[in-house]
Amino acid sequence: MPTSEHLLLLLVVLPFIGSVVAACMPSNARNREAWLAGLVALIGLLVVVYLYQPGGGEVLHYRREWMPLQGVSFSLRMDGLAWVFALLVLGIGLLVVVYARYYMSPEDPVPRFFSFLLAFMGSMLGVVLSGNLIQLVVFWELTSITSFLLIGYWHHRIDARRGARMAFTVTAAGGLCLLAGVLILGHIAGSYELDVVLSVGQAVQAHEWYVPALVLIALGALTKSAQFPFHFWLPHAMAAPTPVSSYLHSATMVKAGVFLLMRLWPTLSGTPEWTWIVGGAGVCTLLIGAFTAIFQHDLKGLLAYSTISHLGLITLLLGIGTPLAMVAAIFHTMNHATFKASLFMAAGIIDHETGTRDMRVLRGLHGALPITATLAIVASGAMAGVPLLNGFLSKEMFFAETLLVGGAESWWLSWAAVAMGVFSVAYSLRFISVFFGTLPDDLPRVPHEPPRWMRFPVECLVLLCLVVGVAPGVSVGPVLENAVVSVLGERTPDYNLAMWHGFNLPLMMSLAALVGGVLFYLLLRRYYGLAARERVPVLHRFSGAQAYETTMLRLSAGAAWLVKWLGTRRLQPQLLLLMLALLVVPALLVQPLPRPRFDPAVLAGADPLFALMWVIGCGCALAAAWQAKYHRLAALILVGGTGIVTSMTFLWLSAPDLALTQLMVETVTTVLILLGLRWLPPRIVPRELNIRIPHSVWLRRSRDFTVAVAGGLAMAVLSYVVLMRPQPPSIGDFFLLRALSEGGGTNAVNVLLVDFRGFDTMGEITVLTIVALTVYALLRRFRPAPESVALPAQQESKIDPASTQTPAEQAEHGYLLVPGVYVRALLPFMALAAAYFFMRGHNLPGGGFVAGLIFAVGVIAQYMLAGTTWVESRLHLRPQRWMAWGLVVACLTGLGAWLLGYPFLTSHTAHLNLPLVGEVHVPSAFMFDLGVFMVVVGSTMLILVALAHQSIRSHRLPAGSPAETRAAARQEAA
Amino acid sequence: MEIVIAVAIGVLFGSGLWLVLRPRTFQLITGLLLMSYAVNLFIFIMGRLWVDAPPLTLGDGPPDPSAYADPLPQALVLTAIVIGFATTALYLVVMIGSRGLTGTDHVDGEEGDE
Known part of the structure; x- marks a missing residue:
């Protein structure tokens, strides 16, 4: 297809164009903005659907040289995995735009919102479609920046500013690590092109730089995907408008980390280091996230921790490293995006309709919002892993994989998996508890069903959860197959996407998690007083956010300390250091100092007139240095004298142009300074006042005098040594030869x-x-x-x-x-x-x-x-x-x-x-x-x-x- | 000749250095002027010393580069002189502005502990 590569380019460029256009729109054009953003997403979606390659195999490329000497090109590449992610970005993007149209209040400056949202869409597409690692990092950082801007969208709120700063610091720092890692990886592989990097896995893993590269890349991925110990930024990012949370912080941007791990899976995975770093982070995140989620009181906070836990699950699957685990990871990524985005939107609707997100207050919403409640309950079911929903399928695959780890005797990972299942059922119950009971009458607003089109995106996503859950093979089978083949190639395992695999151990684990979760939740409610608890038991001691703030405080305190002890606002010490460095650094750089070689001078013997001229010139300079404090006019005239001598020297030594210019500049400068003299304070000679100069001043003066003498001596010696050596071949000859023939002038x-x-x-x-x-x-x-x-x-x-x-x-x-x-x-x-x-x-x-x-x-x-x-x-x-x-x-x-x-x-x-x-x-x-x-x-x-x-x-x-x-x-x- | 130029550069640079380290704004500007002479001369002598050989290729036929002074350092110094003038002007304005704002001509805008 001749046009497919241009369509690929269009995919990435179009959102950025839309972003610029949106930014230029008037602030009250809510509908036009939404139409524009929706249209951009829709066109992108159609393009992605059009580019679908049945049966996988073919990889689409678009490539233009960018910095060819550095091995960096602008290169887009779409295979099955990139296709799935592009579909997620654009599909959920479209739904989020529709949702945001109704969510944003008329007072909000929407051009900014849609502009940032579209810019994010473009950056995220850039990440998933990049065919070059450097370019991928550039887009990666762009997603960090757009995320920062979107979290801080309501910048009048302190929590928004704080959350934005925290998210940006963590993810952008990770991005820098990623850049370093990618540079190492590209160095090992010999190219930054993804096609090359993916084909040299063996060589990379055998290389001595493999571990540093892996650690750095993992740091990038783990910070982005909010993995332990960097997970703390995600709950704080919930200060963003809910469409942003739904889009960036559950469905797409936080998936960039796991996307990267999937992308580089063929190259980096399969070593013990990979398993321990990636899998270890995954296990910790999965348990911490799921456990903490239960004890949140904020709807979005609960969903944020749940997102962390699900991302941990995906990361763990990638860490396990078997081909089947990869299948499960990709599958769960898709499933999580659908059910979590819809849950966020539902939480946003609740917030929008009732004016609060506090689960201690919210009760009995089923009566007021029957349809939204039903949708949210179904989506929560998917999150908890209830059969007939998509979450159940991928979670069961996960259970099956954990059973394989550690062989027959070590069961700890399976226990961890079941524990996570129990927790996730518990927090899902906690989430849907807001729909049951009696509606309190002290809510900030009286809830109603939201506008038809605000609910529409939720309906779409929940429908998807159901369809995938009931008929996975028909609905997502081919797409998943494409994605898996693009990562695993020939290692693609046989797997069976079906709801029913018979009575086996994973099913038992699922059932145990369901039953255990319900019991756990009921116990917590009855005996623990879930609603009254302010803190997460045990884990509140390990507050990542606190550690982050402490680190930042220490950093700025350390910087302040350094500035205090090493810096000064006074000019003289700075200049003194500068001048000392001027003297010392060159001497240190040129080691050993070359022995000066003295050829016979070109112009042997000094012309007495020339020497006399410079006796005057030097006399003027010294006198000016002596008199500049109390006799400004005299000093100015003396400096002028030196200037004239300099000008004459230029004339003497075959530089008439310089002589002329110096003479004229001298004149103008003198007039200039004369004009300025009037504004300086009068300075009286202290001798008349009999002021004794203190000892310290003499000390300082002798120090400066020494430096000045040393500097002068050094310059004199250097000049002499240079002059005594023949001139090396200069490009001056080139200009002399071509001045007339090519420049048309003899000067x-x-x-x-x-x-x-x-x-x-x-x-x-x-x-x-x-x-x-x-x-x-x-x-x-x-x-x-x-x-x-x-x-x-x-x-x-x-x-x-x-x-x-x-x-x-x-x-x-x-x-x-x-x-x-x-x-x-x-x-x-x-x-x-x-x-x-x-x-x-x-x-x-x-x-x-x-x-x-x-x-x-x-x-x-x-x-x-x-x-x-x-x-x-x-x-x-x-x-x-x-x-x-x-x-x-x-x-x-x-x-x-x-x-x-x-x-x-x-x-x-x-x-x-x-x-x-x-x-x-x-x-x-x-x-x-x-x-x-x-x-x-x-x-x-x-x-x-x-x-x-x-x-x-x-x-x-x-x-x-x-x-x-x-x-x-x-x-x-x- | 070489020794004269070398000594001259040294004296100019040393005087400038001394003045640059002084506390009064006017001393600083004088020091900068002297230093700029020294540095311009230093750049200039990188093309070595030539008498009666200005880089004007007036003769007929292709010029012989070895008979002329090197034009490159000259062009660089010409640029440096003009930019030096601009810097001096800017510094001067900052100098008198700072004096007007702070009431002192100390380089730090406040009297030191003299």
Whole structure:
């Protein structure tokens, strides 16, 4: 069938699409949501039915490469087992959707509910249909997440939040174990493809890593299926809306664990380790779950523990490991899903109609809800294992299997099985006890039969219980056969699905359990006071939930302790550690330290001028380090000096582009910091105050000094050692060779930036834009310290006649008149210089970065001279637009290559013949560089202007009406 | 030449390191500036020292790579200079903003136990 593989894909994808659509619907569209979800489930169901392969055999595949080098592909695979599970997921999903339509109240935000539900459906289908183990884990974790979201659906309730968190922590932690286990398994098998993994069982079991893989995978499966000792999360998950409990926490998601064990059964099972881990967990869960269920007072709590116990039963069957046990396990999975989902729905109806789920209050509901009561009683019968119902059949198969374990002398497993049977009959009786007796009149609501369609799903499921129970061979025989064959292959045993096998030991066990259960229940009621008991006898001491909470508390306490002792919120120790690590870690990594080899220097002998230059540069740096605390302006100027020397060094050492850029950045940075200096607190030299520096401060300073000297020395030695060695072959040659031929420019550095590494530059200008916008945004909220708000002392001096003038007045007709004219005249020349450096950038030193900075410096000079108000009333710069257009131009240039069928940012050189100018090479990188230019101009301007504006704002801030106050002050001064 | 550059890098880095460990925000920004010079120079010298050999392949015919300085470190440093400017701007704004909010220019936003 050519389309079957696409149908397979549709199965997984459709629910996710539905989920997105549902999320977009209005919150009061309860009917539309339900129709959508129902339709998705129905289509899925029809597809699954269509894909049914009579007689098993053929396995459907859908496969696309995902990460081929890692051996991970997106692969779907449907065999008999996956088919059964897909049918369960979609069939029960459809019924749950119908049920949920009536269960959810109009106040609940249903889009969220159906969206999550559909997402879960898709994830669960992904788990059962995965043909690749990694992909399976991904979907597995998705089911954990959707389950978390659904349990916490009523997030205003604390129990919902707590339950959701607990379920997620346990199952997701299990999922991580599973991932680790699957990675080991894939490593052993040589592939993550399920087909391969399933065919190498012998090799896997002989491998030394088999046990770790098994333990990790089992951890994943046991946490998911709520097996002992991880079973505690499931009762807490009952805080979810009942449709969710019915769907996720009884019929499907909790079955993912046993599904995984079935799936990997051919590969992993058959060893003593498997039996002990899986079977052991199964036995414990089965008994604990069944026993605890009897003592619950909450209807859903009882069902939750019963679910735990039934899952334990399935796990135990898988642990037993005989082929017949596998048959029973798959059969019981199907049966349990039908009767338990219907019981949950019935519990939901009771809750919905009476307003309570407390079995101590509920009595005599048979009169008020006759049909629901009948359905629930039949389903409970199936749960208890009453003949003529499906639960009886699979449970009898289970009894038969337990008899085989341990041979003729060891009967303990059989006893455990009978005990579990007794308990399950007892809790089933406890469940149906709510229907008998007289109806109390103090119920929160007066119960009625629910709407017709709310009961419909229960009816369907109960009917299935009956049909399967009476005629198993006809109803589920072929399907079960398919599933069993897909797991067991040639080892498929002969079995007989029938209600009546004659009088044999398993039947005796069933009858004993039934009779024992009834007696046990009656005894408990009469002599133990079942309804009055608050705690589960004996087992309440072993509270998994308590252990979980304690562990979580200890974890966070431990983390807090670690943070307290190892962490600090203070910056200096962090930086000190960082710097020490910078010194120590490389030395530790490179062991043994290579002996430095000194070849003759390439540029032997220092040019005295160069040396002198650096004497100044180093002097500036040292002086800046010394003075930065008390003389900020001086330190800033000194740092600028070092910057100039650095720039000159670049020029000297054949890097003209760097020299230009460094010079311009130096200028802009200095202006920037000058603008910031005003907002820092004045710092007085303490000598005048005669403050003695304490001993500890000297100690700290000497420590930092030592670190600084060591760091400097290390860098110097490292630099020298590197310089003394010949340069290894560099990819720089590649760029030099191809700069002209492929990049269309002779300036290799510029071609590198705008062409070879254009994508990098693209990212860089984006970062620049983001920084500029961040600076702008941060400054909009800027509040200066109160003492910085007033005019600085220097500007308030009354001796200076200029102090009464605004900057604009100073430049217009004050003492800055002449420089003002100069600087204004400078702007067009700066623009010309920028254009010049921009145009030649591709072939000679220059380019968008440099040109942008030059132009920005030209504009800043105007600001510095005449002040913000004057410049902005004459020059309408819109830095944001410069940046936006710059990015647009750069992106469009890159995208242009796509139109011509090349990868993003591929450069193309056009040869134009212009009149007067002659032939001009216009590489597309030129346009890209234009974008760079615009972004650099825009962001530099935005940063500086935003900072400069603070000065105007702050004068306005303190006084109520700024203009008048200032005018008054000025008059007074005059 | 090599020894001069090496010593220069060491001095710049050491001065920067000292300042970075100081408690005042302005000292920190000065330290970062000095360190960035040192680090830029350090990256730059990975292409070794060349005099009068800028990576401009102006001559005719296929260029001889061994006659030019390595353009790769230069391009990287150019990027680093521009990004360094952006970082400085951001740090400066945080610096004055923190001073306005906390009333101190200590790096931790509160006076240490000096």
